[in-house]
């Protein structure tokens with residue numbers, strides 16, 4: 510049986526490469542090759558830039574209300590196709606369908622809708638200067654590039670393209686080579702909604718295609734989601750042409766569970782923040798600090814619910830709530846962290862093994878894993894694992910836990926579980942993280958800006974401020990009186 514091919518999507522249609530180079534994409538829950546991608550070669554790359562350049566002339570001159578109307582149609586189509594698109598995400602990522610149907614496409618559509626609504630609100634200002642005056646215009650940047658990670662492929666493509674397109678820019682998007690389909694589906698859907706050809710092009714391939722984007726002199730901005738080491742390379746390369754950058758990188762986020770917390774709620778937060786999307790979420794609270802006085806009760810409920818309520822298996826089965834790791838290589842990496850955890854003296858409470866569910870025996874599963882008695886110096890407590898591995902640490906007082914929570918070069922997210930409203934604000938204001946939750950974990954509505962402190966990122970996605978990051982201000986000074994010149 511011949512394996513289907515996924516082509517680059519340029520100027521409103523799929524485009525074949527000339528090099529013939531392909532990369533295989535696997536379904537992580539079955540280990541089967543599901544299709545091959547055609548890597549963007551020279552011919553495709555030139556066409557992507559050329560069509561983006563032409564499309565920018567049209568799209569940037571389109572009235573904002575018209576851009577809004579088109580993007581609202583795209584959001585509606587995303588919702589209409591929710592089940593079909595969620596299915597593709599499951600096949601590419603190995604995540605449970607019940608999650609993809611409830612979260613992935615919907616949160617993408619929400620963001621497209623949000624920025625569509627904001628598009629016509631962009632206004633400049635005018636100020637009199639005693640005769641002369643000036644005004645400002647909010648102008649788009651030009652050709653922007655988006656580079657995505659593999660954990661939320663369609664959602665990331667929506668989160669990057671929506672503000673870019675709403676502000677009148679065009680975007681060339683490179684999805685992860687492991688999960689490229691969502692972005693191509695989005696490109697098709699944008700065309701159907703009325704977005705002009707070339708406004709959203711998709712180039713596919715591995716890091717080398719990303720590097721070409723970050724180096725290209727015609728690209729004004731890079732919005733990147735991925736690991737910290739890759740992010741550093743992207744910033745370095747973008748600096749060669751002084752591109753604007755938005756960096757959404759990794760985390761090692763703390764959840765602080767105080768002695769007055771509702772224990773069931775705290776367990777829910779810890780489980781959501783470690784086992785949702787089988788632990789492959791950037792904001793995960795992989796360091797769970799629990800006050801020593803409630804440790805026993807917390808651990809009892811945590812272990813019971815982890816052992817009883819998590820159903821790993823074929824992610825297309827609607828009852829399954831825990832999927833497979835993205836690849837064999839990633840499964841091995843996560844297992845190597847689990848081994849390090851054991852070697853360095855963390856107490857393995859549950860999990861710690863690969864899984865071979867009856868209905869998905871060849872998938873790259875890892876059991877939800879909890880380590881207790883962890884200390885701050887352990888590798889599993891310091892490094893991002895990006896898998897279902899929770900480290901639980903005990904603490905005794907507030908100042909101590911704040912200091913320990915902040916003792917990391919990363920700063921993506923943080924959470925506090927307490928019923929004391931003063932403590933909640935006092936503590937959260939001292940935590941060095943861009944996305945904070947009090948008595949909650951994981952919600953990321955379109956309205957709320959998200960992004961990292963410290964090495965977890967630069968700039969924000971979502972929220973009103975993100976639209977500004979896709980515009981530049983032009984000041985126009987109007988001379989109404991004769992120039993005074995000494996020459």
Ligand code: NAD
Nearest residue numbers: 657658659684685715716719720735736739757758759791
């Ligand atoms: P990755 O850094 O390996 O790859 C990300 C993207 O960069 C891919 O498309 C890849 O092909 C591309 N790439 C690789 N080398 C490149 C280069 N030199 N120049 C340009 N592009 C290059 O990350 P990943 O493994 O796909 O994703 C997992 C990581 O993403 C985790 O660290 C996770 O925390 C992070 N992440 C962050 C957020 C956030 O919003 N902060 C969201 C999701 C994932």
